[in-house]
Amino acid sequence: MTAPRSQNKKGLLFYCTRLIPDSELEYDIFGSGDIVRIEIPCSGRVGIGEIMQGIAEGYEKVAVLSCGEKSCLHGFGCTEAKKAYEKAIKLASVAGVDTDRLVFIEQDLGNSIYNTNGLK
Amino acid sequence: MTEQERHSLSLPEIKCETGMLEGKSAPDDSKCPVAKYRDEFVPSRLIDEAKTGWFPKGIRSCIGCELCSPSKDASFPMCVDTLVTAVGRRDEFIPLAFGGALDSIVSLQLINKYKQNRLGWIDNGIHVAGEKDKSDVGLFVGAAPYLDVLLGEEIGFNPTDESRAAVDLLNSIGISPVVLPNEVDTGADRLHEGDSEAFIKLGTINRDLYKSRGVKTIVTTCDDCCYTLRSRYRKYIPGWDFKVMRLADYLLKFGGRLTFLSAKETVAIQPPDMYTDPDGLDSVRKLLKKIPGLTIKEIESGHPSTFGGWGQFDSVTKRIETDFLKAAEKTGADTVLIPSTTMLVRLLEGRRPGSWEETSIAIKGLYQFLSAQHTVHEEFAGA
Numbered sequence A: 001m002t003a004p005r006s007q008n009k010k011g012l013l014f015y016c017t018r019l020i021p022d023s024e025l026e027y028d029i030f031g032s033g034d035i036v037r038i039e040i041p042c043s044g045r046v047g048i049g050e051i052m053q054g055i056a057e058g059y060e061k062v063a064v065l066s067c068g069e070k071s072c073l074h075g076f077g078c079t080e081a082k083k084a085y086e087k088a089i090k091l092a093s094v095a096g097v098d099t100d101r102l103v104f105i106e107q108d109l110g111n112s113i114y115n116t117n118g119l120k
Numbered sequence B: 001m002t003e004q005e006r007h008s009l010s011l012p013e014i015k016c017e018t019g020m021l022e023g024k025s026a027p028d029d030s031k032c033p034v035a036k037y038r039d040e041f042v043p044s045r046l047i048d049e050a051k052t053g054w055f056p057k058g059i060r061s062c063i064g065c066e067l068c069s070p071s072k073d074a075s076f077p078m079c080v081d082t083l084v085t086a087v088g089r090r091d092e093f094i095p096l097a098f099g100g101a102l103d104s105i106v107s108l109q110l111i112n113k114y115k116q117n118r119l120g121w122i123d124n125g126i127h128v129a130g131e132k133d134k135s136d137v138g139l140f141v142g143a144a145p146y147l148d149v150l151l152g153e154e155i156g157f158n159p160t161d162e163s164r165a166a167v168d169l170l171n172s173i174g175i176s177p178v179v180l181p182n183e184v185d186t187g188a189d190r191l192h193e194g195d196s197e198a199f200i201k202l203g204t205i206n207r208d209l210y211k212s213r214g215v216k217t218i219v220t221t222c223d224d225c226c227y228t229l230r231s232r233y234r235k236y237i238p239g240w241d242f243k244v245m246r247l248a249d250y251l252l253k254f255g256g257r258l259t260f261l262s263a264k265e266t267v268a269i270q271p272p273d274m275y276t277d278p279d280g281l282d283s284v285r286k287l288l289k290k291i292p293g294l295t296i297k298e299i300e301s302g303h304p305s306t307f308g309g310w311g312q313f314d315s316v317t318k319r320i321e322t323d324f325l326k327a328a329e330k331t332g333a334d335t336v337l338i339p340s341t342t343m344l345v346r347l348l349e350g351r352r353p354g355s356w357e358e359t360s361i362a363i364k365g366l367y368q369f370l371s372a373q374h375t376v377h378e379e380f381a382g383a
């Protein structure tokens, strides 16, 4: 899986196939403007490489929408995605990239936990 | 150039200073560590393939160790560089380490607008030249700050610990080196992919940054960086006229007053080879000989002193790495000292739980080892 070139799109959203990204949440993250959505079988498939590639390709924001730890069908997807996100935040910070450009959203039964700067 | 055209090379137009494409010199296949594990990889056959005018794809498996090169002037890796840059970037799959994360960092560096935060490892115990100060000596740190993030936790070692040790050793001989806050990758992996445009841009950024700080000599703790800065930059980056040295060579030449505490240990080191020590200085051994009580054992020759670029993280290099550690164990030493950060990271990475061949010899970075052993001269204390 590779992040497509941004072609001036505002955002890149990786989302687990078991979730439906809602427009309000998308607006909260990206504001107005075009976004590219990539549906993945499990958020655990989004690695640090995909997140960083999205940034390098020029997306203003790169977000991962994951099922919560409790609702992850595979049990480990959310944990793996969080690990990748945490590392991506650190890498972006060393690279001098504004870490607010990376977003992680964990959704359990309609409740979203929305992070931009490290996980709580 | 179309993809079809790019697959086929026009031999008469490709000049290779090694003379290999003209048949004036040939690699010694029997010395190649990759050929040992990859049957279809035979260096001289790849040259023959190139002579037919087609790009020998298999050449990308060369780890660039120089073991097969007949002489300094007939370097097989330099011939590989000539071929991959002649053919350019192609749409074939080239593996990227860490899912491409490191490559994306390079892409961000190429944009050249971000202010990196890569000096977090510099603490109050060491001294580097102030951001506006000039110094003759620069320390090239490479990808170490990024590798701290990518692998530090997993391997229990931060690659910048070697950079810190380097500054400490330089301080001990009265030097506060320039460490560039916005240094960029050497670009060696990009060159290997055939992206010479990116390679030249990265080299040009590094050149301008060092020039602006008055640097004349660049030292490194990484033999892969040293090789690229010394051999490839000279060829591809106009105006690259810095003296590039391994830190061990520099310390041996200018660190005459460096003294060490005694150590009752047996360590294994690799014998010098053309990749790390083209001038046969044997600095690592000579430096270690200054440590009273230390027993130095030499690993049998024939093992490469590089495992290739970050994209060459495959089963073949894993076997080569394991072979190297087994040979180090055979010396009976307690510890193998590695004078190159990338090689050190690769070996420690392979040592992670689940590694498919067990080895037990301790692996340490040469510069951390030296830094822990050196004594402080009063006039340099707090230099």
Ligand code: SF4
Binding pocket: B027, B031, B032, B033, B034, B035, B043, B061, B062, B063, B064, B065, B066, B067, B068, B069, B076, B077
């Ligand atoms: S440089 Fe090393 S890996 Fe490449 S062909 Fe020669 S011996 Fe083999």
